[in-house]
Amino acid sequence: MAWENMTFNSDFILMGIFDHSPTHTFLFTLVLAIFTVACVGNTAMILLIYLDAQLHTPMYFLLSQLSLMDLMLICTTVPKMAVNFLSGRKSISLAGCGTQIFFYVSLLGAECFLLAAMAYDRYAAICQPLRYPVLMSQKICGLMAASSWILGSSDGIIDVAVTLTFSYCGSREIPHFFCDVPALFTISCTDTKIFERIIFLCCVIMLIFPIAIIIASYTRVILAVIRMGSRESRHKAFATCSSHLMVVGMYYGAAMFIYMRPTSERSPTRDKMVSAFYTILTPMLNPLIYSLRNREVSRAFLQVLGKGKSAE
Template structure:
């Protein structure tokens, strides 16, 4: 039997997030709670933006895309992690590992581009408000959003086949809680330096493009805010931009550590903590950051809640 057939028919073993945890029940409950909150808050954001006409703007359309990405992102890694924590089944098939790699790489790449696009949206809103309806029309938004999904999936289609075609003939134990590319490549029995260099260049490019857009957009935004005479205008501009900058700092900081820092900075324990942060915690934080600091979103939620309460009272009185 060829090496390729041996590889493709063998399962990997995911060692998990905390191998020697003293309180696995507490860790499971915490991760499960974060998962439920992340799914719930992102779905609420998607529904609110869809049904409230006041939120039918380019900014909230892009926020709905972010919520969709975060929902798919956390569903790619956490269910398998939770199953592994409550059962002795730690294995993941070769095909399932490849699928997991494709989806998490696609979501990361798509979110990179989307965050850059959101910075551009804020630049147009603050610096060119009169041209905003034209520059960020519905058609333009749909094309730009489609471009973010295409860019992310392109990275997934590029990196996944290369990763899965590397020969794995040694240990099958992945010291991680999901099939993250750097952790999987450590099991390769061939020289992967060329591929790692290619992946590094690809990730740098994927980061540089949106980071350049974000840096240029916020530099121009700060100049515009500095020239504003209205204190209320300055406050509104800072409020709309600060939430996005918070999300950008969290997400890009974790990505830069994982994919751009030299191997001397990495240990399996650090890698898993950072990965847990951007794959589990960040999808929960994003909708909370945008909703808790956004009067439009909280106002829409209160209106929907009031409507549901009124409908419930009517139903009870009729009964």
């Protein structure tokens, strides 16, 4: 392999998602607005759960971890995209590309396992209420969250280590608005078939295994909710679970579409649109879904506002 063909000391070019036409300028402004709402919403969710003692439960601890992951995920892609759009420079260094891949892949993987942990938490709370303090003790809850971060980071390290050893002997123009592994496949002059199979197997583990846990948990939950005698209890259980299922559906649907298709069936434009959905829009929607459909979060928010007004 010739030295000049390696990616060391060479920048990549991010083609981006917007040009400077009036329509795309409006869409870029909209993305910045979504980014702001996502940052404020997820930060507020983390602070509310930290400040309100009544929210110091396993469910809300896991929800705070989800908000932290969403906050980090949107900050991994949007700021660089915004800087490139505003400055007119589209380059990203090798180190910057590797950093984006690591955080992006790690956070995606961590969220997969965290959503499975949240589903198990709802199963334990609704189907095993008497054993819930044991099944979801503080130690077990912490281990679940830590395992999600560790497993996600492990996947991120593997992807960075392998992807950045490819040679890019032609154009280094990445047809995306951030460094995404499938997008790098399309510009590599290395045979990536073996690595594509590895990525597919990783997706089976990172997506299918957690989905199996989620399906099994919510099947039991739905059956238990149907048998509940109290209408109010059924309504509360369905409200909590439906919020979670909405998030799971949006997240897993988009992730499977991107990562479980062969390179030959990929469309750069379509991939960018789907990626924008779950890296930009989903982090904004998650705190809104959980807060608007959750009385305890709404109560905590109003209580904090009340204390703020009293202090004035």
